[in-house]
Amino acid sequence: MALILARPELNLWERLYLPSILGGLFITLRHMVETILLRVFPRKRTGPRSLMEMSSTGLMSMQYPEEKWPMPEGYRGAPVLVMDEGGREKCVSCQLCEFICPPRAIRITPGFLPGEDVHANVEKKPRAFDIDMLRCIYCGMCEEVCPEEAIFLKKEEPIFVGTSRQAMVRDKQELYRLGGVMVRPIKKWDGK
């Protein structure tokens, strides 16, 4: 059913057109003045939760590298390796992530833990752990498949700068530096 709406009758003032232009100008100029005032006196805008609320000054645009959007829970950023609270590498180089990785971005070279190590009963740790960030598709399969909770997708958005293919490959040291320490309730290897 088409709904036929009656066209509103315009009076002479409205048909003059110029007053309406002035009204429009007033709106844009008000926004301009508000924005300039917000730059001089930064404050959060009140009102419904919006993008403006997230930026520090209340302006629509964010000064990107200096301030960033808060990432939602479960955001899949770049995969990183984590250690437990004792500084032990949680990865036991089972290579499940390497096998499950759809674009084959992960390459693990397994290595043995020496006998005198405190965690010698874990037996293995990666000798090399490379993730090719040009191949990674941020699917999160590695995180799902890991039996040791050793690899996680970081919440921060991934930013990479590299001038060569080699520079875009993250090695073990870099991955641990980015991942840091993550404390989880299950202490699988404690007391063994």
Place this chain on the structure above:
Amino acid sequence: MVIFNGPDVVFVLASLLKAMAVAGVVLVMVPGSVTAERRLSAWMQDRRGPNRVGIPFTNIRIFGLGQGLADAMKFLLKEQFVPASVNKLYFNLAPILAMVPALVTVSVIPFAPGFDLRPIATWLATPLHLDGATIQAFRISGVVADLDIGLLFVFAIISLSVYGIVLAGWSSNSKYPFLGGIRSSAQIISYEIAMGASVVPIFLVTQQLNLGKIVEYQVAHGWLALPHLAGGWIGILTGLALSFSFVVFLVASFAETNRLPFDMPEAETELVGGYHTEYSGMRFALFFLGEYAAMVSASAIMVTLFLGGWSLPFPWFNGLPMPDSLYGVALPSFLAGLALPWWFGFISIGVFLGKILVFIGFFIVIRWTLPRFKYDQLMNLGWKVFIPLSFLNIFVVAALVLLKR
């Protein structure tokens, strides 16, 4: 040193200096207004706009004022692609024709009441061996070319700007530029009639074509765009008619410079880029900058014709003694007859530039406020509203001028 001797030499040197200064100011204002447009539009949309680029090779950001420089560098370094199917001669000629008229029109616009440098010349007369006639020549006018047909010259040059767009549209040998070129020629030609008709009342009232003389008339009698209180009901009615002329001229100049709400030739949502679709690199930049240069020169013309040019409403700021009454309002005794030194006239250059900047701001605010007209609405507005009304206005003003005699 006798090189400076002779009034003609002084005239040539002063004209060269003025021409270079005027062209330089316009060419600086063009990227400046591009940057201003980006910042102002951002503020009107609750954004920040480009605020990063400052002085090159440093970390100093001067509110993003370096953005114009960065844009210019980008345009210079881009590839200038020429499609195989274009007509090479006209394709290369069109951007030049789009830029040049805007730069030429400012040459007849008076930007100052004139510089009386004779005191300085007298001071320099002994070391430079100047004779009396040369010293007299140091009274320099405040306009590059003091033409007695100034306003007609402006209209002649402005109508050339359509050729750049039409040639670009036609020589590109592509359908969207072609449509843009056709639209543009129709639009500019039809609004030029309204524009030309809207300035005839100025001729009738001031009885001048020389832009400098028109400004001097406004210094003496008040700005033409403002309603008047003096001169009885005839004066008030004439003032209202001239205000209406100003509105028509303002709208027509939006159409002439292809700015929104009349940017039919570009109309990027309908015609991709309009007449400059096939252009890239510096050739495109010339079109882009030509639009802004046209904006600057249109603002300068409007300021000169209707808003008193380099003058402020107070004769004081124009280097003249204050009169006893202003716009029919008597001045208090401590202001009447007060005079300022001659060098105060130099400030009028700043006044003129300030008025132009206000107009550029107005162009920008209008662009980001109003949506584009439909093509038939544009033509209706031009032919059925503005042209009849401005012709009617001519007759009204002519009758009022006759009555005043």
